Structures are given as C-alpha cells and as structure tokens.
Amino acid sequence: MSIATPYLLFLGDAADPLAAKVAQGVKDWRPENAVGQLRLEGCNADMGLPEMTLAEGREAGAKTLVIGVANRGGVISKAWIEVLLDALAADYDIAAGLHNHLNDIPELVEAAAKHGQALHDVRVPSGDFPIGNGAARPGKRILAVGTDCSCGKMYTTLAMERDMRARGFDADFRATGQTGILITGGGVPLDAVVADFMAGAVEQLTPGADPDHYDLIEGQGSLFHPSFSGVTMALIHGGRPDYLVLCHEPTRTHLRGLPHYPVPSLAELEDLALRTARIVNPDVRVLGCAINTAALPEAQANDYLAKTADQAGLPAVDPFRHGTDALIDALPR
Amino acid sequence: MSIATPYLLFLGDAADPLAAKVAQGVKDWRPENAVGQLRLEGCNADMGLPEMTLAEGREAGAKTLVIGVANRGGVISKAWIEVLLDALAADYDIAAGLHNHLNDIPELVEAAAKHGQALHDVRVPSGDFPIGNGAARPGKRILAVGTDCSCGKMYTTLAMERDMRARGFDADFRATGQTGILITGGGVPLDAVVADFMAGAVEQLTPGADPDHYDLIEGQGSLFHPSFSGVTMALIHGGRPDYLVLCHEPTRTHLRGLPHYPVPSLAELEDLALRTARIVNPDVRVLGCAINTAALPEAQANDYLAKTADQAGLPAVDPFRHGTDALIDALPR
Numbered sequence: 001m002s003i004a005t006p007y008l009l010f011l012g013d014a015a016d017p018l019a020a021k022v023a024q025g026v027k028d029w030r031p032e033n034a035v036g037q038l039r040l041e042g043c044n045a046d047m048g049l050p051e052m053t054l055a056e057g058r059e060a061g062a063k064t065l066v067i068g069v070a071n072r073g074g075v076i077s078k079a080w081i082e083v084l085l086d087a088l089a090a091d092y093d094i095a096a097g098l099h100n101h102l103n104d105i106p107e108l109v110e111a112a113a114k115h116g117q118a119l120h121d122v123r124v125p126s127g128d129f130p131i132g133n134g135a136a137r138p139g140k141r142i143l144a145v146g147t148d149c150s151c152g153k154m155y156t157t158l159a160m161e162r163d164m165r166a167r168g169f170d171a172d173f174r175a176t177g178q179t180g181i182l183i184t185g186g187g188v189p190l191d192a193v194v195a196d197f198m199a200g201a202v203e204q205l206t207p208g209a210d211p212d213h214y215d216l217i218e219g220q221g222s223l224f225h226p227s228f229s230g231v232t233m234a235l236i237h238g239g240r241p242d243y244l245v246l247c248h249e250p251t252r253t254h255l256r257g258l259p260h261y262p263v264p265s266l267a268e269l270e271d272l273a274l275r276t277a278r279i280v281n282p283d284v285r286v287l288g289c290a291i292n293t294a295a296l297p298e299a300q301a302n303d304y305l306a307k308t309a310d311q312a313g314l315p316a317v318d319p320f321r322h323g324t325d326a327l328i329d330a331l332p333r
Numbered sequence: 334m335s336i337a338t339p340y341l342l343f344l345g346d347a348a349d350p351l352a353a354k355v356a357q358g359v360k361d362w363r364p365e366n367a368v369g370q371l372r373l374e375g376c377n378a379d380m381g382l383p384e385m386t387l388a389e390g391r392e393a394g395a396k397t398l399v400i401g402v403a404n405r406g407g408v409i410s411k412a413w414i415e416v417l418l419d420a421l422a423a424d425y426d427i428a429a430g431l432h433n434h435l436n437d438i439p440e441l442v443e444a445a446a447k448h449g450q451a452l453h454d455v456r457v458p459s460g461d462f463p464i465g466n467g468a469a470r471p472g473k474r475i476l477a478v479g480t481d482c483s484c485g486k487m488y489t490t491l492a493m494e495r496d497m498r499a500r501g502f503d504a505d506f507r508a509t510g511q512t513g514i515l516i517t518g519g520g521v522p523l524d525a526v527v528a529d530f531m532a533g534a535v536e537q538l539t540p541g542a543d544p545d546h547y548d549l550i551e552g553q554g555s556l557f558h559p560s561f562s563g564v565t566m567a568l569i570h571g572g573r574p575d576y577l578v579l580c581h582e583p584t585r586t587h588l589r590g591l592p593h594y595p596v597p598s599l600a601e602l603e604d605l606a607l608r609t610a611r612i613v614n615p616d617v618r619v620l621g622c623a624i625n626t627a628a629l630p631e632a633q634a635n636d637y638l639a640k641t642a643d644q645a646g647l648p649a650v651d652p653f654r655h656g657t658d659a660l661i662d663a664l665p666r
Contacts, residue, residue: 275608
C-alpha cells in the first residue's frame with residue numbers, strides 16, 4: 001500500500017486530542033508529510049499546523065486528505081461526507097483507517113471514479129502477497145517484539161528510525177499496522193492479511209536491500225498474547241530479523257483485553273523470541289529493552305531501567321524519555 | 334461451515350486415483366457420508382462405490398454433490414459445468430475445494446439461486462469469527478503438531494477419532510483444512526481466515542463441551558515452517574490443547590517447499606510445542622509420536638518406531654500401519 005504525500009490532515013469534529021492519534025503521529029514522525037490541518041466546527045483537537053481550506057491545501061502541495069481522527073460512534077457523518085466529496089472534486093486522494101470503509105460508501109466510490117482519485121482504506125490489504133519462503137536476503141532487519149500488545153513497539157521503531165538517521169544510518173521504518181501506514185504513507189496491515197500469506201506479506205515489505213540498510217519493522221501482538229500470537233509469529237519468521245528489541249510496559253497487571261493472563265517477564269520474552277527467530281536466522285540477537293515508563297515518575301522510571309539493564313545484561317531505555325541511542329550503540333559498526 | 338450429508342461423490346474425468354484424494358478420504362473416514370459415485374467418460378479413479386446417476390443418488394438420499402477430484406489444469410470444463418447445473422436442478426447442494434471457486438462461475442450462482450441450493454467453496458471461510466480470548470473451557474482437546482507440513486497430522490487425528498470411538502470415547506475430529514472439511518462435512522479452512530481472527534476461529538471450532546468429550550484438532554503447517562508457522566501458532570493458542578501428538582515423516586530431507594530448511598527433530602518439536610502451548614494451558618502434555626513410515630519397509634519402520642519411543646520416552650506409532658491405540662492408552666482413564 002502506498003499513499004501519495006504530502007497530506008492535508010482532516011481533524012473533523014474530534015471530541016478530544018486523543019481521538020486524533022493518527023494526526024498526532026504524522027505531526028510527530030513525518031511533519032514533512034503534513035502541509036496543514038482542516039477542522040470542522042466543534043473540533044477539540046489541534047496539531048498546531050496551519051489551518052487550510054481544501055483549495056489552500058492543494059496550493060501548498062497536498063495530494064491526499066488523511067482522516068486523522070476516529071469518527072464518533074463509528075458513523076461517518078453527513079458533514080464529513082460533504083468534505084470528502086469536495087476533496088475528491090479538488091483532486092485529493094483520501095486515506096483512512098476507519099472501521100467503516102470509504103470504499104463501502106457508494107457516493108464516495110462514484111465520486112472517486114469520476115475524478116480519477118484513490119480511496120485508501122488502510123485496514124484493507126492491497127495487492128497480492130506471495131507465500132513466504134524464509135530465504136536469507138541482504139540488508140539488516142530489526143524487529144520490535146513485546147510482552148503484550150500496545151506496549152510501545154511502533155513508537156520504539158519510529159524513534160529508532162529517527163535516531164539512526166540522525167547518526168547517518170540508512171534506516172527505514174516498516175509499518176505493519178494502520179496507524180503506521182497512515183503516518184508514513186506505506187506498509188502492510190498485517191492483522192487483515194489472509195493467514196497463508198502473512199509471512200510472505202512481511203517478506204515483501206522487507207525485501208533484500210543494501211548490506212548496510214536497516215529495516216525497522218513495527219511489531220504486532222505478542223507471542224504470549226493468545227489472541228494475536230500467530231500474527232507475531234509470522235512477523236518473526238517473515239521478517240527474519242537480525243536484531244530484536246524487547247518492548248515492555250512495566251505497570252500493566254495483565255495482558256491487554258485478557259484479565260486472566262499475566263504479563264510475561266522480559267526474560268521469558270527474550271527466551272521465546274530468540275528461540276523462534278533462530279529457526280529462520282541462527283545469528284539473530286537481542287539489541288536491548290525498550291520500556292514504556294509513561295506511567296512512572298522520573299526517578300522510579302530510571303530505577304526500573306537500571307534494574308532491567310542489570311538483570312538482562314542489555315541496554316534498557318525509554319525511547320520517549322531518553323531516545324534510542326543506547327540501543328543503536330549496541331549495533332556492530 | 335456445514336455441508337449437508339450424505340454425498341454423491343463426483344469423480345469427473347480424474348486422470349488417476351491420486352487426483353481423487355478427497356473422494357478417497359470420504360470413502361476411508363466417512364463411508365456413511367457417500368451413497369455412491371458419479372463418473373464421466375475417461376475417469377481413471379474408482380472408489381468401488383455404487384455407480385449412480387444424479388437421480389439415483391437423490392433416491393439413495395444424497396443431499397450434496399461433492400467434487401471429489403482435482404480438476405485437470407485448474408479449469409472447470411464444459412462437461413463438468415453441465416453435470417453441476419443438472420445437479421442443482423435436481424436439488425443437490427454442491428461442495429468443492431477447487432482453486433477456482435464455484436461461486437465465481439455466474440451460471441452456477443444463478444442456477445443455485447434459482448433452485449435454492451448452496452454452493453460450498455470449502456477454501457473460503459464462511460461465517461463471522463470472534464477475536465480469540467484464550468479462556469479455559471470444559472472438555473478435552475488433542476492437537477496434532479508436526480515437524481513439517483503434510484507429514485500425517487490429518488490422518489493421525491482421523492485415525493485417533495476412529496480408534497477412540499471404537500473404545501467408547503466421546504471424540505470428534507475437528508477439520509481445519511479443506512480436505513478434512515469435505516470429508517467430515519464441517520470445519521474451518523484456517524489458512525484462508527484473516528490473521529486477526531485465526532485464534533478465535535479455532536476457539537469457535539472447539540468450544541466448551543462435556544468434561545469427558547475430546548476434540549481431535551487437525552494440525553496445519555509447523556512451528557518450524559516459516560511460511561505457515563503463524564497458522565500453527567494460532568492453532569496452539571486457539572485450540573488450547575490438553576494433549577499434543579507429535580507428527581513426523583522420517584525420510585524427508587528438508588521442509589516441504591523449502592530446500593534450504595532442515596527438518597527439525599522430534600525433540601525440538603516437543604520442546605517448542607510444549608513451550609508455546611503452556612502459555613495457554615500449563616497442564617498440557619505430549620501423548621506420543623505419530624510417525625508416517627510409508628516410505629520405509631516394515632522392519633525398518635518398526636526399528637525406527639522402537640528407537641523413537643525409547644529416545645522420547647513416549648509411545649511412538651505409525652497410525653496407518655498400527656492404529657493409534659498406544660497413543661490413546663496414554664490418556665488418563
């Protein structure tokens with residue numbers, strides 16, 4: 001999936017800033033992708049970008065209107081539809097990660113065809129995927145794996161991309177979920193791919209490259225999360241990582257959505273992730289731990305990181321508080 | 334997915350008996366599902382069932398015409414279409430596991446609608462699947478896992494169902510692939526399910542049951558096969574097995590389709606399968622080994638089984654040569 005950049009970010013009538021997670025991600029990680037923002041009356045989110053009409057956005061170079069917010073109650077309102085129809089008429093593509101698909105709304109499909117524009121539903125995989133073959137390929141791959149879902153894997157790999165590029169590495173984030181795809185304009189929504197093609201889709205996303213190139217592969221789910229462990233396994237075997245980063249949220253009391261499942265330890269994650277990754281790459285090793293300490297005060301966070309580094313014998317950082325330099329330092333030069 | 338039984342088996346113009354794998358499976362494992370066979374001129378397969386016209390099949394009670402053969406060159410010929418249209422007019426449902434789908438052939442879709450009959454493409458999942466929740470549920474589950482794809486997992490679980498029922502156990506085979514679905518009339522084509530719903534589909538297929546009931550879950554792929562390991566992982570976590578049976582083909586020199594991958598040992602399979610299954614059920618244990626010794630002469634096969642049982646400290650049988658009693662004996666009574 002490939003979305004034309006740059007974007008005009010549509011914030012709609014976002015109830016609160018949290019609803020604008022996608023727009024915030026674009027602003028944080030691909031500010032060059034966002035020429036401005038378009039808000040409707042009653043919008044309580046603000047990315048601090050220039051306010052633009054559709055016409056102003058086009059003049060500023062925007063090619064795609066990205067819906068940067070969750071829609072209230074899962075319904076695409078009449079007010080939204082009007083904006084989207086106007087955008088298609090103004091030669092915008094439209095991209096969204098909504099539960100309801102743009103391509104299921106006949107008047108949008110009709111208008112897109114009429115104006116020759118694309119409707120990207122990033123929850124829906126596009127293109128054909130091969131069966132994975134597990135073959136070695138040139139270039140390096142770093143995969144984030146987690147003790148749980150939603151514990152900082154996307155943030156960690158985006159931060160590593162930023163920090164590696166700043167240090168002169170040739171490094172690309174590879175999105176495997178809808179938010180990452182909208183932020184960066186490309187990727188594969190792995191959780192929506194048909195089972196037989198999961199590993200092949202990841203191989204296609206992380207193809208052979210220059211020996212000094214790094215793919216930073218966004219992780220999904222967890223080997224320990226029974227709802228999604230198959231997706232994680234396909235990422236490990238399709239991604240054929242050279243390096244793993246272990247992601248963890250230390251205050252969580254149980255797996256996300258599963259109160260009857262404890263969160264495994266970092267040591268358990270290290271053991272099982274290495275065990276499964278070695279099936280495709282015997283030389284894989286762990287770079288370090290990325291800990292999401294947002295819920296801890298600074299002193300307690302630093303204590304936790306020091307203790308973790310000591311116990312694991314590995315670098316341990318909070319990518320948000322400290323960046324990822326300590327992980328990058330662990331790469332061979 | 335649920336297919337009305339019994340069947341009339343359509344053998345078409347099968348090039349050779351091997352092309353009739355599905356029909357052979359019905360004959361071997363669900364003979365009560367097959368009232369007869371319907372063959373075209375030039376058919377080189379014969380199940381030894383009564384030859385019947387469509388009308389005779391209906392008189393004998395057949396509700397579904399099952400396409401029991403692979404079609405030559407992947408094309409559904411004009412001669413086949415005529416038979417299928419006649420079958421729909423004679424109030425048969427039709428079921429097939431062909432690469433080309435019945436539901437993609439407009440004249441069949443139209444005729445099925447006209448006569449109120451169903452077209453079952455068993456490669457296409459039907460129904461909605463939940464997200465898996467990993468919860469414990471009553472009843473017992475036995476899952477076949479393998480060192481590779483296509484090493485005898487379906488055969489092993491079908492043979493265990495037969496042998497357990499003969500000994501008075503309440504046991505049901507649960508099909509997770511197209512051949513098993515056509516043989517038994519129900520199941521989930523797991524390799525065609527969308528990634529996020531794999532584990533939930535397996536949970537739905539193996540729901541809570543009487544404490545003394547056994548589900549015999551057909552395995553898919555292998556934790557060690559990088560193309561399909563994610564599907565296997567979802568089976569282990571969605572199936573939440575109480576018992577594992579380790580399946581292996583001892584003469585294979587590399588993983589199916591992957592010449593660069595060696596076949597793991599039974600000890601490696603035991604270790605990783607238990608490690609991953611314990612995440613959902615700490616009490617899971619291995620019943621024994623099911624070895625497909627078809628490629629070995631009898632004496633060598635028996636030597637291999639004796640050596641395997643000795644090394645693993647577990648029963649080791651060839652389900653085809655010896656049945657599965659030694660595995661069933663390992664269940665608590």
